[in-house]
Structure formats: C-alpha cells, structure tokens
Amino acid sequence: MNILSIESSCDETAVAVVCNGRKLLSDCISSQVAIHRIYGGVVPEIASRKHIEAIYPLADQALAEAGITRAELDAVAVTYAPGLIGAVLVGVNFAKAAAYALGKPLIPVHHIRGHIAANYLTHPELEPPFLCLVVSGGHTMLVDVADYTKMTILGGTRDDAAGECFDKIARVLGMPYPGGAALDRRSQGGDETKYPLPRAKVDGNPLDLSFSGLKTAAINLIHNARQKNEEIDIPSLCASVSASVSQALVSRTELALAQTGRKTLAVAGGVAANSRIRAEVTALADRLGVKLCLPELRFCGDNAAMIGAQGYYEYLAGNTADMTLNAYATKSLVGETL
Ligand code: KG4
C-alpha cells in the first residue's frame, strides 16, 4: 500500500511516499529554518505562506523520486494536529484535495503519533507494546504504546517542552534558531558540575516534568554574569543544561518502565537527537535489560516519512476521514488517550 504522506505542522514542508508503513520510497523536505532564523523563531504567518509555495512541487518531487505515478498511490496521510494552525491547514487542505482528486482514502495522523512511528522506519522489527519517551520542540511526554493506535499519555511536562527549554537558553547564548542542536554541540567537553542548575520535581503525578524553572535559572545566570562582566564558560553551562534535562527525562522513564512493566523503550521527537539523552537512555536500557529503539537522526525531527508510517496503521484500524476533516492547533492533553 503506497501512502502519499504530508507534514506541515511547523517550519518544515515534507512529503514522502511510504509503502506498507515501513518501506520508504521517497522522503522530501523543504526546510524554512533559514527564513525563521532571521527572527529568532518561527513566524507562523510566514510558515503558512512558505508551505503553500512548497507543497505542490514537493509532492511531485516525492512521486518522481519514488518512481511511481499518481495512479499507483493507495491513500493520502496528513498531520491534522497539533501544530501552528495556519501551517497545519495547508497540509490538510492539500491532502484533502489530493485524496478527493485521486479517489483514495484520506488518513488523518496525530503529529506525536507520527513521531513515535518514526521508530518503525529505523527498527523494522519493532512492534507494540512499548514505552515511548517523546521529546520535541513542543511536547515532552511518556506514552504507553499498547498497540499501533492505542496509546496513553502517562505523564509529561507541566510547562515548557524540553526542546523549547534548549532553544530559549541557546537563543540567550546567541546561538541561531533552533538552538537545541548547537547547544548540544557546544556542550562537548564542558564541566557539567561548574554551574549547578535545578532539577525540578513536581507534586502529584511522579511521571510529570517541569522545565521552566531550569530555563529561567540558566537565563538568569547568563544575565547576571553579563551584568558583572564575567565571562561564561559556555561548554560547561551547556553541559549542565543538557545534564539537567537528561536526568529529568531518564528518571521519569525509569519510573514509567517500572510502572508499566514494558520491556521495550523507544525515544521520539527532535530532541531524541540530543547526544547526552541518547547516551543516558542507552545506559538506562543496558542497566535494566530493556530493548532500546532510537530513531535515525533524520527521522528525529519533523518529517513526512513518520506520517506515512503511522498512517498505514491508522488505515488498518479504520481511522480514515472524509472531506470534513479539520486542522487543530492542539489535540489531547496529559491524562488523556493520545
Ligand atoms: O520534533 P521537532 O522537529 O519539532 C516539534 O515537533 O516540536 O523538534 C524540534 C526540537 C527543537 O527544539 C530543536 O532545538 C530540538 O528539537 N533539537 C535538539 C537537538 N536537535 C534538535 N535539542 C537538543 N539537542 C539536539 N541535538
């Protein structure tokens, strides 16, 4: 089953063709990062306009690279939530038009479910049930994946996402948007004990997290040092931030593994590219004797291949939509089924 797969929820326009949820026939992406970098973050209206310009030629490119014709497509899958509403709308409306014109099923895919499914592309043997740590620019949550389309959020951040925390600190340090990867690179060789930063605990659900205190503490530290004309040891500060985020994520993941009894752990989302987090979840999995799945770096951030991977399983579960499909900025909260 060949699925034309579309992702436009933030600042990447992406179109892929995925066969049977696991085999990638093409994977095209048009990144807007260079444009938004000028403003230090994503400008939603610019993102929507750039998606409109990019999506049609990118779909043609994805078909050409897959070596198939439009007639050989069996369905169209698209991210319908969550994301920047104008940006998601572009993908949803393109997908609706394509599905209608082709006379093929339309499959709505939740963006976070897509991130989780990125693991199926890198690990063809992976099957639910498993626990997934989702860490992206907009979301941080632990998800129990009981089946391909049955997922429960066990806990998550009460405020900032891990990626947002990395990006905001990186921005104050003068690193270009999105700063997460640059902060990760600069942390190499730093002394993480030099600048002790808070590791937040939250009341209530022990699987919940909070990153806003860490973000504020790091930004205050930078401002204070600048006011006093003190030089900041950037690698050490970056290492301390990375250690604090990683430790918070890994401790909740260990607890969630104990709570659910799952024997497989997957990680998903843009922040899954972080070297410290990858090393620490690998150590955790080794220590607990749990099988670990990390997506290839190219499938960590936003991409359309992951939408096609999840779209296949949504289709098998009967989760298709008609032309009334809408786009949503937010969908599903902690405590709810994903
Ligand atoms: O999943 P994603 O592409 O978009 C969302 O759905 O939010 O994640 C983007 C996030 C950004 O915050 C980016 O800075 C972060 O992933 N990121 C990283 C690294 N690479 C990307 N954060 C920390 N370390 C990295 N190596």
Ligand code: ZN
């Ligand atoms: Zn994403």
